[in-house]
Amino acid sequence: MNPDLLILCATQVEMSHFLTLWPGVSKRVTRTGLTILSGKVHEKTYDLVLTGAGVFNAAHALTAYLEHASPVLILQTGIAGVFQQTGLNIGDVAIATQEHYIHTGVQTDAFKNAPLPFDVLKDEPLSRQGIYPFDPDMVDQTHDRLCRVFSITGTRIVKGLFITVSTITSSLNRANQLYCTFSSVMEAMEGAACNHIAALYGIPIIEVRAASNFVGERDKEKWDIDLAAKQLGVVCTGVSHLI
Numbered sequence: 416m417n418p419d420l421l422i423l424c425a426t427q428v429e430m431s432h433f434l435t436l437w438p439g440v441s442k443r444v445t446r447t448g449l450t451i452l453s454g455k456v457h458e459k460t461y462d463l464v465l466t467g468a469g470v471f472n473a474a475h476a477l478t479a480y481l482e483h484a485s486p487v488l489i490l491q492t493g494i495a496g497v498f499q500q501t502g503l504n505i506g507d508v509a510i511a512t513q514e515h516y517i518h519t520g521v522q523t524d525a526f527k528n529a530p531l532p533f534d535v536l537k538d539e540p541l542s543r544q545g546i547y548p549f550d551p552d553m554v555d556q557t558h559d560r561l562c563r564v565f566s567i568t569g570t571r572i573v574k575g576l577f578i579t580v581s582t583i584t585s586s587l588n589r590a591n592q593l594y595c596t597f598s599s600v601m602e603a604m605e606g607a608a609c610n611h612i613a614a615l616y617g618i619p620i621i622e623v624r625a626a627s628n629f630v631g632e633r634d635k636e637k638w639d640i641d642l643a644a645k646q647l648g649v650v651c652t653g654v655s656h657l658i
């Protein structure tokens with residue numbers, strides 16, 4: 416059965432508030448241990464795949480899923496680190512205009528890698544640097560919708576560049592270097608992989624995340640995963656109205 420919305424998120428904790436609002440009515444576990452929950456948001460059907468953290472888990476989960484189903488829209492979501500230099504705060508929400516897997520490319524003395532001499536995604540030259548743009552119209556529609564949904568809450572909703580990393584940044588110096596190099600709003604660990612796989616299958620995808628921490632903050636006491644997860648419940652509900 417093809418759902419209206421496929422939600423991809425690394426862990427169940429991040430989806431805890433969404434699942435309280437819209438509990439899954441069925442659950443299946445794949446041969447590789449992936450959990451897929453299915454349910455409804457108002458009249459829209461959703462599947463939620465808990466991918467596990469990181470690009471390998473995300474790519475595996477989405478590939479396994481899309482071999483058997485074709486959702487109308489994919490929402491890649493989860494908590495993220497927000498760059499302090501943006502002026503945004505923990506709990507704020509961002510929509511990715513572009514993903515950048517910063518480890519792709521040819522390493523030089525510069526902080527940013529040079530492009531590979533071949534496309535990583537066929538006929539997509541930006542993929543040589545690990546760059547994956549999102550559809551600008553979908554980004555704008557998502558932004559408009561979420562601005563309305565969050566209008567009375569004080570939550571800031573922005574559009575911006577995201578980076579995908581395989582190493583969580585854990586120093587403020589390194590965070591500053593990343594911000595100066597990539598001008599990114601948020602850092603997380605799955606987005607570029609999901610965009611890559613969605614492009615292979617030709618399925619529309621958006622990425623929306625809520626900040627749980629400042630990038631580079633080592634003290635986990637200063638992370639607020641529950642606040643970010645609460646925001647994600649609202650985000651996923653709001654996005655379902657786009658379909």
Ligand SMILES: O=C(O)c1cccc(C(=O)CC[C@H]2O[C@@H](n3cnc4c(=O)[nH]cnc43)[C@H](O)[C@@H]2O)c1
Pocket residue numbers: 425467468469493494495496497580582583584602603604605627628629630631635638
């Ligand atoms: O090791 C810990 O104590 C610990 C505590 C809380 C969360 C984690 C994670 O593994 C979070 C990684 C997970 O969440 C996304 N995320 C959230 N913030 C960041 C960040 O600043 N940099 C990179 N990724 C982040 C990420 O997409 C992962 O799925 C560990």
